Amino acid sequence: MIINFFNLSFKYKIPLWGSLLIILTTFSISLVLIYRSYNILENTLLNSAQNLGFTIAQTLAPTLLHDDIWRAFEIVKAPFHNIPSNHSGALESVFVLSIEHQILVSSQPKKLPMLSPVNQFFPELDKKLNQVHNQIITIIEPSSSKQLFVVIPVIDNNKQLATLVLNYSQESLNKPFFQSVISTLIICFIVLLILLPINWYWGQHMALPLVQLAKKMDSIPSFLPKKDEIDHYNYDDELGHLFDAYYRMLDSLHEKELLEQGIIKSERLAVVGRLTASIAHEINNPLAGMLTALDTLKQRGNLDDRTLHTLGLLERGLLQVRDTVAALLVEARHQKRNLSKQDVDDIKNLIKPMANKANLRLEININVPPTLPVPAGSIRQILMNLINNAIQSANTNGLISYSVIFDNNHLIIDVINSGSCISAEQMHHLFEPFVSYHEGGHGLGLWVTYQLVNQMEGKIEVESSDNQVRFTVTIPINSSSNER
Amino acid sequence: MFLYLKRYVRWIALLIFLVPVTGLADTNTPPIRIGLAAVVLDRPGVLLDDWSDYLTKELNQPVKFVQRRSYSELTDELEKGSLQASWVCTYPYITHRDTFRLLVIPVFKNQPIYHSYLIASANNNTIKDISDLQGKVFAYTESESFSGYIIPRYWLEKLNFNPDSFFRMTFFTWSHKDSIIAVSDGLADAAAVDSYVWESMQKDFPEIVNKTRIVTQSKDFGFPPIVAGLKMTKATFLRLQTTLINMNRDPEGKSLLHRMHLDRFDMPDYKIYKTAIKLLEKTPQ
Structure with a gap:
């Protein structure tokens, strides 16, 4: 199960980890808040109980001295004044005990009648009262009961007259605590409701480039993806470095493939x-x-x-x-005559009527020295073959453009025609003999051209894009032979 | 500065209130001080202010009501002359009838008489008579109250019980209203109260009174009267008496009487106190 989780895609693993972290954080903060609210509630209750008890005890002393039961009753009843009987406060009753632990007066005389012994109602309190006689104010929390007692002696001139007891119910003390727990949990739930979807979106967004990269790299031995198949990652972090490395790898793989082909x-x-x-x-x-x-x-x-x-x-x-x-049988080496500019001009004169006949525009750029140490016949044949091809491939009213340039010890022949492009399959067999893509062609023109270029240690390249096919022949000119 | 301002404001307030209301009220005349005990009218609030305003206006002389906790305080002050008149209980009147002059008698439910009600908790049906209260907690109003102290003790003595040891515990509440609350809250098992107070409270605070029930009631006694001390001049006596008796003849006075749940004030009739006097003669205090 755990291993299955670790095998999950980052697309799920990152948001899941994030969610786990958010849930843990939210719950630990909630727990701290709940713990604090319990402490605050307890302290507030004890403080208010002590203050109330002290005030009541002070006021009670003279009434008890004068046996004024009615006033004593009014005093112990005062905290409940204007509070309905089913009040939600934690204070349940207030009563005064004689030294003999009899109830002298209570805020609820029907429940705790006068002169009845306190152990009849709160036996745990009765047991503990003896131990706390001399203290100023004591809190008794019997473990077996759900009550909490704040015990204050009523003292007049250093003589204890009676004992005042404030009786709190643990249950109603817990009620506001549970309310605060519930409200904390609701807030916690709302926070999760906001954070979890944000985290999920963020996590998936973070993982997306990595997932794409991994997918593409997975396919590499059998299929070489193109560079623009995944969105570019624009940042210079570790992932950015990984993307750069991936692109470099793709470049070299493409290069290698081209080379092999x-x-x-x-x-x-x-x-x-x-x-x-x-x-x-x-x-x-x-x-x-x-x-x-x-x-x-x-x-x-x-x-x-x-x-x-x-x-x-x-x-x-x-x-x-x-x-x-x-x-x-293509034989270039046997030809002796070197290329002269006139040869190139001859081709121009031969081409012009053909182009006119086919209604084609012709653009020519010739820039060669008067003579060049390359076999004139081969160059003438290469030019004628390529231009012938171009005229046949060009659309009606199309354009033929060729240039013959000597540049940096290389003779460069460039022939361009506007016509439909060459398919990948056609490109594959383009220079093979008896392969023709025109009606009536015997399929030897490009084969011969290729052989001639090869024999002169030159290279021939084809570029086919929309509505344009371009043949470029580059032939190295040996300068020593030029001098010769 | 602030004190001066405060005094100044108070004077202006007095002028605004007194001059138009009292008309030609002579502010130099000393006020007629009438005493009241909490026993009957406990915490009457603005009622006393309205009543004193009314009397001040009618008499053209300031009238001031003074609240005291017990009847003994009232009778003392009445004899000393610091109070000119007082609403006292039947018992203090009878014991001081040589020094007090009957001014008016309140009429409640069309009769100048009242009773002592022995009340117990409405939930407790075991108490059928005062003899059932042995060993219980009993609330007295105060030791000079006829209906709240003298009568229940008289009943016990008539049944040959010792009132001082009959109950397990007794205490004073210093007002009939609080005695009723003590029974209604369960602090006391029973109490004896003025029938006028119990019935008035039944209208004003039914939620308290309905938790109590009348166990028995005494025979008729003369209603606690308003008496004047010997030091009140004859003229003031007559003016005050006339004003009080005429209260039910004008709307303002009538509304005040209605708030006190009284029909009117009547001319004094000494005969109505005969039953009480007879009873007191039988019980040596």
């Missing part, structure tokens, strides 16, 4: 590249043989029309195979 993708593309290159080489050799054989056969002559027709069919097919294989 990039590595897997580029490895896959490299494998595909090597495979296609070796297949292309394997095909190219017999293909060249077959084409030569076909050519030789045609040159011999004496072939009927039907055979000639079949041979033409075979030759065209084999040429198509050679074109395709040639397209797969």
